[in-house]
Structure formats: structure tokens, C-alpha cells
Amino acid sequence: GAGVSQSPSNKVTEKGKDVELRCDPISGHTALYWYRQSLGQGLEFLIYFQGNSAPDKSGLPSDRFSAERTGGSVSTLTIQRTQQEDSAVYLCASSSQANQETQYFGPGTRLLVL
């Protein structure tokens, strides 16, 4: 079946603009994660959605970052008033209720803030 997809694959924006990044998890997966990967670095946890529970937002670096998950499926990560340090690859992952530990990653969105 289809894996996790993300769009856009690349995004170039100007400092101060808002951006929206989209994640389509594997159909039926209840858990959805957002990570940020800066160049040459590991994966930094941003936010975690599990079913209808309140999301774990503890990894969001500032109030410029927010995320929604509509209908328990598609998620959008929004970065307002982008800064150059926001430049990174943003990865989304999902996992099923039956096997919550196994995450399947999307291809990522490469964000460049000029």
C-alpha cells in the first residue's frame, strides 16, 4: 500500500513568511509524528498525535510552530514568520495502533528560508 507522503518536497521561502507543510500518513495509522532534521544532525522531536488524544506539543521550539491533524488523518505543520534557523528537513512519521513502536517515515520536506 501507499506509504507516508509529504508535500511539498522542497520549499524555498523568504524570512518572515508563513509556510505550511503537509503529511499524509499511512491509511488507518493512529499515531503521527513530526520531526525536524537540521543538516548533519539527528531527528528532533516536534509534536506527536495519537488518535483523538490531545497532541504532545512539548518539542515545538517556539510559538511560531503549530500543527493540526484533521479527522485523525492528514496533518499540517505551520511555521509562522519563518527565520533562517528554521531551514531544515521536516520529517513526518506514522504508526499503527497495533504496532505503535514501528514508525514509517515520509520522504520529508526540505525547507530553505532565505
Added chain:
Amino acid sequence: GENVEQHPSTLSVQEGDSAVIKCTYSDSASNYFPWYKQELGKRPQLIIDIRSNVGEKKDQRIAVTLNKTAKHFSLHITETQPEDSAVYFCAASGELNKFYFGSGTKLNVKP
């Protein structure tokens, strides 16, 4: 919260040699430890994992060991091949299914 440290940051081996990557974690409540391989420009892929009730797990040329007392776990790749060249990440998670990743090891296997 959990803190996962990984080393070395880069590792270069000759084809056929073994490679070992080590990670430590801080939260004794962590009970699941996956390893991911990320090839250049690609998404991370799970290659092996281990749970806290097991000390070692092997899958062909890769193996993972876990020492709960010392809070460290390691990835072992034997008979390395050029296609093993990639960045490898360890991670730890607990009951809340929140994952903490190491900073990655760039493995280069020289033909």
C-alpha cells in the same frame, strides 16, 4: 526527559570489516530501542529493533545488544559492504511512544 547520545559521529571501515555504533540513554523507563538507516536524500528506514526484555537480537549481518543496567545499546554490522554506507540513528522510547533520537553516525564503507 530522555537523552540519547550516539557515537562515533563518523565511522570509516574497509569492506568486509565490522562496524560498531554505540548509544547511551538516560531514562530507565525507556523500553524500546530501534535503529534506523538513512541513505543520502532518503527517508529513515527501520533496520532492527530491540525491547528491554531482550539482551541481543540478530538479523543476518546486523545485530543489536542492550545493556539495561548500564543504559547502553549497540549496533553491530559484520562483513560490511559498500551499500551499508549511510547515516545510522539510534532511538529510545518508553510507554508514551515518544521517540528520542541520537545524533547519527555516518558510516563509510570503503571498497
